Amino acid sequence: MKLIADSGSTKTDWVCINADNSIQPVEAHTVGLNPFHMSDDEFRQVLVRDLLPQLGDVEITDVYFYGSGVRPEVEERVTGLLREAFPGAQTIEAHSDMLGAARALCGRTSGIACILGTGANSCVYDGCKIIHNTPALGYIIGDEGSGAVLGKHLIHDIYTGVLSQRVRNMFEQETKLKLSDIIDKVYRQPQPNRFLASFSEFIHRHLDDDGIREMVYSAFSDFVNLHLSRYGRPELPVSFVGSIAWYYQIQLSLVLQTLGYHVGTILKSPLEGLITYHQDS
CATH class of the missing domain: 3.30.420.40 (ATPase, nucleotide binding domain)
Known part of the structure; x- marks a missing residue:
């Protein structure tokens, strides 16, 4: 199942897509995850403490994260933090909110x-x-x-x-x-x-x-x-x-x-x- 995140500095919206491309009824919401303003520990805590309990036992195979503050030089850092939360995912990508907007539009x-x-x-x-x-x-x-x-x-x-x-x-x-x-x-x-x-x-x-x-x-x-x-x-x-x-x-x-x-x-x-x-x- 694919997990897509749209993250601003205030809040992050997460949605799941099934393998057949239907939208999973599971939606999650957390605070904003801006790597420019957050330490690794703060970022990690939001994923483990707030996000994972909302997702329950949903199996995540792919993660696509789009967020403010995700500049090219921090993409690897954010990808690594997501990998810790979703070790079984085959694909994990982190991109800027600008690329997210471009793909969405x-x-x-x-x-x-x-x-x-x-x-x-x-x-x-x-x-x-x-x-x-x-x-x-x-x-x-x-x-x-x-x-x-x-x-x-x-x-x-x-x-x-x-x-x-x-x-x-x-x-x-x-x-x-x-x-x-x-x-x-x-x-x-x-x-x-x-x-x-x-x-x-x-x-x-x-x-x-x-x-x-x-x-x-x-x-x-x-x-x-x-x-x-x-x-x-x-x-x-x-x-x-x-x-x-x-x-x-x-x-x-x-x-x-x-x-x-x-x-x-x-x-x-x-x-x-x-x-x-x-x-x-």
Whole structure:
């Protein structure tokens, strides 16, 4: 039986595929397994303590792990940790979340694959491997179009007066936050990127406001102009995975079409596409 994992920094979703390619009703969920932030012992404990009990006596023959932080230089390390948990597996692979997104969105055909969630990333995929990737750089100096950067723009535009007093009043009433609270969360508390990305819900609720809508269009235009245009492949379909792409797909599609790109598939989560990819393998 094949075991597929889609791992972010917050959570990991695991699903099993039977030998006849039917989906096993066993699903498992654990915390995120990011090798950049976790020691081997921490990673190992999640597998042994949290994952294996959920799988029960299911016999795993193949493991395909896709996760944030799985850069080429740590693939062997992650594969080794998975091998400890599944010593009887014939095949164990660990790959980046970007390759997972590309396989989920494009399958075995060429295309541009993008992640737009809390963070942002993109690549050119040739149907087998990633052949070009502009670095994401994180929300402080990159991640254009991501939830964290949308939230950053919202806070900036509210408190510098770019957005109207009406928007500021709505924001403070709905979030119950003051500027001092925001400064504390961003500069003194952990995971400010997730805090900023949480404001995407407010943004989405108020897309009827001209200023907010223009801010969203501008963020997505930055993503296209600073990342997709660097690939020089406007003939390829551009596909997306992630919560921001999913909930803002109308605005995102409009920006892409205006700038001369063809929109391919948009998925909220890569897991569905990864299941299809590995059922066909």
